[in-house]
Amino acid sequence: MSAEYATFGLAPAMRAGGVLANGDYQVHRDFVDFIVDGRPLLFQLSDLDAVSPLASDVPPAIFTAQVRSLLLEADAPLAGGRYVIYGCPECADLACGAVTAVIERDGDDFVWRDFAWQTEEVADLKLNGYTGIGPFRFRGTEYRSALHSLLREDPDESSARRRVLLIGARVAVLAKLAAALRTIGIGADITHDATDVPPEELRVYGAVAFGRAVGEADREAVRRTFERAGVQVAYVEGLAPIIPLLVAQIEHALDRSPSEQRRLTRLIAADGEAGIEITSTCRVQLTAYRTDRLYRTHIHKVFDGILPAGQHRIGLDTKAVKGESFIVARTSGTVLVQPMAR
Template identity: 80%
Template sequence: MSAAYATFGLAPAMRAGGVLANGDVQVHRDFLDFIVDGRPLLFQLSDLDAVSPLASDVPPAIFTAQVRSLLGETDAPLPNGRHVIYGCPECEDLGCGAVTAVIERDGDDFIWRDFAWQTAEAVDLQLNGYHGIGPFRFQGAQYRTALGSLLRDADDSEGSRRRVLLIGARVAVLAKLAAALRTIGIGADITHEVGEVHADELRGYGAVAFGRAVTEEERAAVRRSFVRAGVDVAYVDGLAPIVPLLVAQIEHALDRRPVEQRRLTRLVAADGEAGVEVTSPCRVRLTAYRLDRLYRTHAQEVFDGVLEAGRHRIALDAKAVRGESFVVARTSGSVLVEAMAH
């Protein structure tokens, strides 16, 4: 085993929720990812839709127990000293599959080794091991400082602001949007006036979404209310009254991570093509939405495949992106939205 040290840290991450073109729903999950040598460890696991045990919606007692387990203060949850590093974002069933590793102490150091994909109590390292990942040796002081800080503040302030304020003229669209957001785990409220709302209530929001009919004067008044309350929120200008499209815009707005901690970093949509940039190999899905002359919504999945790190140009079905149309690019942890330029 190499004596070289890897750096260890934690950073906010998310599993992007959404309403997909086929009607499926993905639950939104906020969690803390493990940053190893300055890069999210999840990115080393190609196209894995998973979250760490340090999720913001886990009850405080369970969250604390997860942290103490990673610190070696309690027994490992799985046989042979194995810990869940990433698990299913929809449930906690090991049968869905999880990335596990042995966490052990070596003097003052902590070592993560023998990474594997595990679906039962026993694991076959030869068959299901991640042979190119680890082992990682972390300095004890750095490791304990990063995880120990979570015990001092078990409430994740970013996760507590996973609510969106919806403002617009089309009540039916807003109601459907609010219902869709709640379905994937994001709180949503509808209002037409925030000037009289108490500052403490405004602090509960992470984003504000405006419908297309909201005037610039009305938008400015809303922004002033949040400024007076000392609340930094993301603002979303709704592209069209298409609920899955608006959900994707809001998911993107709630993602406050630095660009270097994202897999999907760029989307350009123009002249029947999409330009996509990813930072590591991952599955990318492109969905086109358009409004016809009668303002009916049409949705079509136009690409679904694994892309290598770098920039890619993808030709799109001409019928899917004619007229007023939009493209949503999605990985397991990121969403980008662009209007098609013609």
């Protein structure tokens, strides 16, 4: 392939939702990311919390229209032949800011150029242009094949799998967990026994979360039920009855993005330190959770900052990790959870 060409592909990605340390909620979004020369294009934009217009929770007609737009089968939505590449994950409003680019044909090729951060109808390249990104020239056959593959998939499939089955003895905790998950856009159902659930109903779940009081025999019975139905799900072993912690565990379980295309790839929590590994510069948040002897929840934000790619060791306040405690590491697209080893 000529050096002037970049490769184009697509891959599932996630904007991680969650219950944050300050009590705010962050909405979960599944979307399809653009893979340029083997890496997510979003990673070239440093610490940007955004999703592509190819999100799984938009109506099928709008999703199809977005794909057709990127294929240049419709007029550009913005002045100057510009298209939204990444937008606000909460509202998709241009006023919140969006990454836009000119998309045009050059013979059989497709070219993405003049990337900019845009908040108004007309982009100001001198003020807000991304000088280090693009232009990218894609071979037409590769570009069209990738986008056309989205039109052949069931647009409702990924949304249906964004649902969790909660199994446990503490009904009050499960009810609070289900409410938190629904608030951030993840469906949740509660049951004590899944053995008689019809296979077609089991297929809507992407994960099963067990409370700590569920015995191994009961867990194995649930696993066999899903196996007999031919349904593959992620299983979550609840670490503690702490709602933000359980939400983070479930977010990780629902992550469908290829592991090699995640920003946060490793978390170790031991000896008063957290060790993390990230693949590109981004904002990383570390939060410690624990319960005391009176079962009160304590939450400590122990780190929040921009880190470059590589491995990092971060010291933790001894008060934050006293007793049985857990560390949640979060970037905009990935969440990892680990109990604090002693």
